[in-house]
Amino acid sequence: MKAPQLTRRRALVLAGMAGVLAACDPEPAEQSEARAAEDDLATRMFKTLRSTTSLDELNTAVEEIGSSGDQRFVSVLIEVLRAQEIGILPGEGPEAIRALSQLTGLPEQPWPDWVTWYATTDLEPPPGFRRWKGLLYSRIDEEFPSFFREDAPSTIRVEEVVWGGVALDGIPALVNARMLPAAEADYITPTELVFGVEINGDARAYPLRILDWHEMANDVVGGVPVALAYCTLCGAGVLFDTRVGEATYEFGSSGFLMRSNKLMYDRTTYTLWNQLTGEPVLGRLADGTVELKRLPVVVTRWQAWLDRHPDTQVLSLETGHLRDYTPGNPYGSYFASPETMFPAGDPAQRLPDKARIYALHINGQPHALATADVVRERVVNDSVGDTSVVVIAGGPDLKGVGIDRRVGPVVWDAGAEIRAYERGDQTFQPTEGVEQVRDAQGRLWQITEDALVGPDGQTLARLGGHLAYWFGWVSYFPRTTLYGE
Secondary structure, rough: OOOHHHHHHHHHHHHHOOOOOOHHHOOOOHHHHHHHHHHHHHHHHHHHHOOOOHHHHHHHHHHHHHOOOOHHHHHHHHHHHHHHHHHOOOOHHHHHHHHHHHHOOOOOOOOHHHHHHHOOOOOOOOOHHHHHHHHHOOOOOHHHHOOOOOOOOOOOOHEEEEEEEOOOOOOOOOOOOOOHHHHHHHOOOOOOOOEEEOOEEEEEEEHHHHHHHHEEEEEEEEHHHHHHHOOOOOOOOEEOEEEEEOOOOOOOEEEEEEEOEEEEEEEEOOOEEEEEEEEEEEOOOOOOOOOOEOOEEEEEEEEHHHHHOOOEEEOOOOOOOOOOOOOOOOHHHHOOOOOOOOOOOOOOOOOOOEEEEEEEOOEEEEEEEEHHHEEEEEEEEEEEEEEEEEEEEEEEOOOOOOOOOOOOOOOOHHEEEEEEOOOOOOOOOOOOOOOOEEEEOOOOOOOOOOEEEOOOOOOEEOOOEEEEHHHHHHOOOOOOEEOOO
């Protein structure tokens, strides 16, 4: 009995799984021998696939995997196919596609379709997959293996993490970037779009044309350390308080995505975080106990923000990076297209993939409202789980915005601002103006960045919602509720 157990232990260690056997019960010799053979295949394949520069050697390994009948290697072949597409493994992929079809019984299809399909399965990778994946992508950036430690906690399937086309910090985050008084920001036009943030009376505007290039602004607003995490692919700019207990984190772009959503990382522990949820998902902090607090942010036109906040500061063009900050670069064509750029899971066609939504996440309940509905109704009395909310569309250009529910208004271009608040037992209606709403008793409430303020000074707190594309939201929250359903 000992020899097979030792063989299995050696294979697991070689595959980067040291220590696993200590927690396992003994198993029959024939099962142990079969498992050792499987894990030896993993060891050999990972060694070959990591080190080879020979197309013939790679194809031989791929053919052996395809004929093995071991579906754990589906994830490996999908990774090989991606690596060939981006040029870090030799070949163009037909052998890997044939092997995938052989293992799964599915028709031959391109890499994005395999990734989308894999997300619907419960397949698991062979032992050593995570370390191999990190070493494979070290051909792009020697820092990448830091994200794929075998012993690190994970709340996601590492197989679904895909490379987004840049090295670590290839999209450079801003850190305490220079801000200008509004009067000195002569580069910005009245109609262009900004992320508007106000905390403790400190108002700041971050033009989207700058954040398109950086996707992350680490800053301190009103004494609160924050990160404005912007995923251009999923259309979501989310503002987080970066304090967790006694620690304060600074964030950058990892270069990796999951379901076409940005995976950011903190520069203290090199843990990957979900940009939509503010949760660590792979790395030292991903033990399920940490989550960043969402803070309110609004997308609006510069002039509308300035009118509300004449003392605002605005992000300077002098960021320390050489970029073409002309509006529309670098994602103008992507924003104008109905197509996604990377696999995004199965978005469940309750709305078109790139329909624009306003997203809320309250007490663990995700909820979405089509911006078309919010703009049409102007004031939406809604609920998220047990929390009563009111979602308000305002802005100087709100009247006359054309709406098509199946496509959605281009709210980011129309200048309609969307904010959400708790509403308690109140029910609100729109008024002729854009600065107020009316309750059921006919009393006027003021719309502010912090709260709805009633006629007697009572307040209803602002909520940390944000805009997003439908596909980006529903790929992470398939059970999200949707206003109107």
